Amino acid sequence: MQRLYAIAWLTWKAAFRFRLFLVIAGLLLVSVVGLPLLIKDDGTARGFTQILLTYTLTAITALLGFSTLWLACGTLARDIEECQIQMLAVKPIARWQIWLGKWLGIVSLDAVLLALSAGCVYGLLQWRAHRLPPDQQQALRNEVLVARGSAREKNFDKEIDARADQLLRERLEKNPLETRQANLGEVRRQIRESVKAAYELVRPGSPSRPWRINLGSARLHLRGQPLSLRVKFNAAEGSASGTYGGILAFGEPPKTKTAQSPVLSMAPDTFHEFIIPPDLFDADGVLTITFGNPNETALLFPLEDGVEVLYPEGGFGPSFVRALGIILCWMALLAALGLASASLLSFPVAAFFSLGLLAMTLSSGTMANAVEEGTIAGYNPEKNTRGSSPVDLVVIPTFRAALKVIRLAMDFSPVDSLSTGRRVTWTQLGLALSQIVVLMAGSVGLLGIFALSRRELAGAQAVQ
Amino acid sequence: MATDLSTPHSALRTPHSEAEVVVSVTGLTKVFQDFWGRPKARAVDRVDFEVRRGEVFGLLGPNGSGKSTTVKLILGLLHPTRGLIRVFDHSPRHVPTKARIGYLPEESYLYRYLDSRETLDFFGNLFELPKRQRADRAEQLLEMVGLKQVQRRAVGEFSKGMQRRIGLAQALINDPDLVILDEPTSGLDPIGCHEVKDLIRALARRGKTVILSSHLLADVEDVCDRVVIYYGGRIQAMGALRELLAKPDSIRITAPALPRETLERVLALIRKDVAEDTVRIDTPTQNLENYFLEVVKNAQQAAAETSGVVSGAPVAAYLRGEAEGRPAADKLLERFTLAPGTETPGPAPAPSPAVDQVKLDSLAKAHGPAAPAPAPAPATEAGLEQANEKLATLLGKNPGPNAK
Numbered sequence: 001m002q003r004l005y006a007i008a009w010l011t012w013k014a015a016f017r018f019r020l021f022l023v024i025a026g027l028l029l030v031s032v033v034g035l036p037l038l039i040k041d042d043g044t045a046r047g048f049t050q051i052l053l054t055y056t057l058t059a060i061t062a063l064l065g066f067s068t069l070w071l072a073c074g075t076l077a078r079d080i081e082e083c084q085i086q087m088l089a090v091k092p093i094a095r096w097q098i099w100l101g102k103w104l105g106i107v108s109l110d111a112v113l114l115a116l117s118a119g120c121v122y123g124l125l126q127w128r129a130h131r132l133p134p135d136q137q138q139a140l141r142n143e144v145l146v147a148r149g150s151a152r153e154k155n156f157d158k159e160i161d162a163r164a165d166q167l168l169r170e171r172l173e174k175n176p177l178e179t180r181q182a183n184l185g186e187v188r189r190q191i192r193e194s195v196k197a198a199y200e201l202v203r204p205g206s207p208s209r210p211w212r213i214n215l216g217s218a219r220l221h222l223r224g225q226p227l228s229l230r231v232k233f234n235a236a237e238g239s240a241s242g243t244y245g246g247i248l249a250f251g252e253p254p255k256t257k258t259a260q261s262p263v264l265s266m267a268p269d270t271f272h273e274f275i276i277p278p279d280l281f282d283a284d285g286v287l288t289i290t291f292g293n294p295n296e297t298a299l300l301f302p303l304e305d306g307v308e309v310l311y312p313e314g315g316f317g318p319s320f321v322r323a324l325g326i327i328l329c330w331m332a333l334l335a336a337l338g339l340a341s342a343s344l345l346s347f348p349v350a351a352f353f354s355l356g357l358l359a360m361t362l363s364s365g366t367m368a369n370a371v372e373e374g375t376i377a378g379y380n381p382e383k384n385t386r387g388s389s390p391v392d393l394v395v396i397p398t399f400r401a402a403l404k405v406i407r408l409a410m411d412f413s414p415v416d417s418l419s420t421g422r423r424v425t426w427t428q429l430g431l432a433l434s435q436i437v438v439l440m441a442g443s444v445g446l447l448g449i450f451a452l453s454r455r456e457l458a459g460a461q462a463v464q
Numbered sequence: 465m466a467t468d469l470s471t472p473h474s475a476l477r478t479p480h481s482e483a484e485v486v487v488s489v490t491g492l493t494k495v496f497q498d499f500w501g502r503p504k505a506r507a508v509d510r511v512d513f514e515v516r517r518g519e520v521f522g523l524l525g526p527n528g529s530g531k532s533t534t535v536k537l538i539l540g541l542l543h544p545t546r547g548l549i550r551v552f553d554h555s556p557r558h559v560p561t562k563a564r565i566g567y568l569p570e571e572s573y574l575y576r577y578l579d580s581r582e583t584l585d586f587f588g589n590l591f592e593l594p595k596r597q598r599a600d601r602a603e604q605l606l607e608m609v610g611l612k613q614v615q616r617r618a619v620g621e622f623s624k625g626m627q628r629r630i631g632l633a634q635a636l637i638n639d640p641d642l643v644i645l646d647e648p649t650s651g652l653d654p655i656g657c658h659e660v661k662d663l664i665r666a667l668a669r670r671g672k673t674v675i676l677s678s679h680l681l682a683d684v685e686d687v688c689d690r691v692v693i694y695y696g697g698r699i700q701a702m703g704a705l706r707e708l709l710a711k712p713d714s715i716r717i718t719a720p721a722l723p724r725e726t727l728e729r730v731l732a733l734i735r736k737d738v739a740e741d742t743v744r745i746d747t748p749t750q751n752l753e754n755y756f757l758e759v760v761k762n763a764q765q766a767a768a769e770t771s772g773v774v775s776g777a778p779v780a781a782y783l784r785g786e787a788e789g790r791p792a793a794d795k796l797l798e799r800f801t802l803a804p805g806t807e808t809p810g811p812a813p814a815p816s817p818a819v820d821q822v823k824l825d826s827l828a829k830a831h832g833p834a835a836p837a838p839a840p841a842p843a844t845e846a847g848l849e850q851a852n853e854k855l856a857t858l859l860g861k862n863p864g865p866n867a868k
Contacts, residue, residue, distance in 0.1 A: 006589035010575065017577035017618075083573040087634070090539045091590040092563040458541040459496075 003093045007101025011075055015109055024067050028117035031059040045136045049144045053419040056121045061327050064110060068331050069354045072106050072338025077347035089457050096449045103335050110331040118324050147319035147423035148310040151213050156199055164192035202299045208291040213309045219285030227276040228310040235268040237297040243267050244295045251280040252288035313423045322424040323414035329436040336441035340448030364406045367399040408435045483517040486642055486673045487538055492547035494533055507533040509697040515675060520668045522684040523677040525694030531677040532570055535646050539567055563591060566640030570647045572627035576620025580611050580630050583619055584637055591638040604780035605633035624651035639782055643667055646677045661687050666779045718748055
């Protein structure tokens with residue numbers, strides 16, 4: 001332990017003596033204080049706070065992420081290039097301890113920088129909240145500076161898949177030749193899409209199917225409390241005003257009381273939040289919601305995030321700290337990635353490689369599209385035709401595997417949760433720790449340690 | 465000079481030959497390869513040697529002959545292409561064994577942003593030394609290498625000589641059983657060189673093993689028991705220095721200045737047995753190193769202040785074998801009970817032309833009482849004064865009060 005501590009301490013010393021710590025801390029503080037002056041919001045305290053949280057925490061994550069990667073590559077690669085590591089390797093310290101000590105040093109440095117900058121964000125938020133009129137303060141504390149639980153409809157995947165398979169079978173029975181003529185996978189995909197759309201669609205002039213959302217055990221402490229409904233929809237056709245009307249109805253007589261909203265005006269493709277009056281769910285905690293579509297166009301509420309009920313569950317502070325914990329897990333992964341690259345490569349190559357991997361991860365949307373379309377050759381939505389490429393056979397499975405790995409880290413969205421007043425749970429933090437740190441950073445770390453242990457730390461250039 | 469490589473090691477045995485083998489190298493070959501795995505350079509080629517406990521073992525050779533590569537192979541920094549290395553009967557990559565090794569590389573590979581004390585504390589931590597012991601040893605080592613006054617300056621700001629000194633200090637923080645020194649005197653002033661050689665002798669007296677890689681022949685000659693001489697990655701000669709340098713067919717007699725008649729009588733006697741042109745008479749001179757050290761010693765006494773290294777400090781107590789943390793009274797008692805001259809090593813013997821000591825001893829025994837060992841002639845007062853003045857001029861100071 002003394003050896004690990006010594007190496008970690010050395011990383012700290014280097015960060016201070018080279019003024020890296022001060023520079024990064026300065027940049028972080030400038031971004032925290034400067035960004036709120038530049039960003040535009042919708043004029044409400046809630047909107048401003050949401051944007052402030054999103055921008056500042058995203059900027060902190062990005063800045064800290066890049067500096068972590070840079071520092072991790074530099075601290076090890078430069079030690080090897082400038083031969084200082086020879087002085088460590090001849091001492092009674094195993095190479096895995098050198099590696100781990102450096103990793104611990106970088107992660108602890110990140111923890112302090114993150115705490116420092118996020119502390120400023122938190123202080124800024126509280127200070128601004130205190131300066132608002134009482135009613136806006138209350139709204140802010142109910143909707144953003146709060147930790148809310150979330151409930152959605154049950155998952156319909158099984159039903160959709162079963163129905164899609166049934167329809168495919170019926171179609172093939174009617175036209176057996178299609179088995180040979182068409183790409184069955186593509187046909188099934190199209191059938192599935194249409195089945196799924198039926199679950200999401202609200203036809204013009206009709207009410208939606210009832211959305212039944214089970215609040216689970218949370219119902220026990222939600223009696224007498226208002227809830228929040230968060231909705232998002234897409235429209236089949238554009239609207240001249242850019243918005244669409246709608247009426248929301250809550251409750252299912254005679255099991256529960258009912259309530260109805262006035263006619264609402266909402267823009268498509270964005271989230272809207274409404275207050276649900278208290279006590280409209282039944283004894284089992286199921287809240288029934290219906291949407292009346294008075295427009296002349298169909299609206300589509302995506303199953304993934306179209307309808308969501310949010311309910312108060314705890315304080316903002318602890319949730320904020322847990323969100324920072326998840327961000328720190330990302331930093332731990334980046335530190336491992338940088339160190340692993342530097343275990344094998346020279347500093348510029350390691351930095352280029354790590355940043356390339358990071359860029360690839362951030363552009364995982366492109367990979368997801370290619371996987372969804374089954375080709376990298378592109379999809380023409382107007383003609384509903386897909387290109388094909390011989391490299392698809394290799395690239396698509398590779399992308400699919402890469403996405404699985406990337407999603408282990410990217411499936412967490414602490415900044416989004418905070419800015420929408422959602423609670424970041426201990427379970428999420430635990431999952432982030434186990435998936436990002438233990439599994440991913442651990443695997444990357446093992447590769448790095450293996451490479452460092454096998455590597456010759458003196459080169460031919462020093463032969464005498 | 466060259467020794468037949470087919471000569472078995474037993475023929476070259478030194479008094480250490482019965483001691484434990486500390487480093488054993490058998491059939492060692494190192495071929496550096498390029499990115500594609502093609503051989504680039506054969507740095508070490510089929511090398512065999514053993515280093516035993518208490519030996520000061522020299523690796524000699526010109527630049528690029530494979531000395532440093534051998535050292536790095538012994539330390540586990542490079543992997544052998546072929547052959548076997550055992551250090552304390554373990555692989556060079558055995559981590560616990562490294563607790564017994566101290567290493568000074570040929571360049572300063574220290575962290576430039578740490579100061580001297582932080583450097584020693586950091587390396588002490590890697591040996592898991594307790595805080596108190598780290599502090600004590602750092603104190604003694606800084607004193608020993610003369611950097612106590614500049615202990616808070618970053619190592620990156622040091623001159624090459626000062627970096628060598630702190631490098632040497634870190635190599636000794638763990639009181640190692642095997643000390644590997646790669647060009648230890650490179651960049652050091654003559655005083656520093658002298659102190660390093662004193663230190664090596666002190667370590668050897670305590671049964672420590674020292675491997676010294678150098679191309680400075682005088683350094684090796686002063687301290688090494690045995691040497692290997694490399695060229696082109698191969699061992700060209702190996703053996704005890706005394707045996708390698710001996711000229712068994714000649715002797716040297718040193719005496720105070722004699723009257724001309726006495727000298728002629730002696731010469732006449734000698735010419736009866738050997739040809740005239742094989743007899744040489746000259747006035748012995750002391751070597752430059754000793755002379756220089758004496759001059760600086762006088763200068764130090766005259767002017768105590770310096771902005772550089774403070775020299776002349778004794779070897780750290782724990783390296784001399786004195787127990788750490790014992791009461792002062794104990795240490796005092798030990799000083800009085802130690803054999804004379806064991807506490808601080810004496811000055812380096814003046815390198816004299818090779819003398820077959822064994823033969824000389826046998827001659828002395830056969831023909832009466834032994835003549836006193838030749839001592840370097842003291843520098844004349846006038847010579848010292850002159851040198852003092854030169855030094856003072858060089859340093860831009862007035863000669864001290866002792867300088868006349």
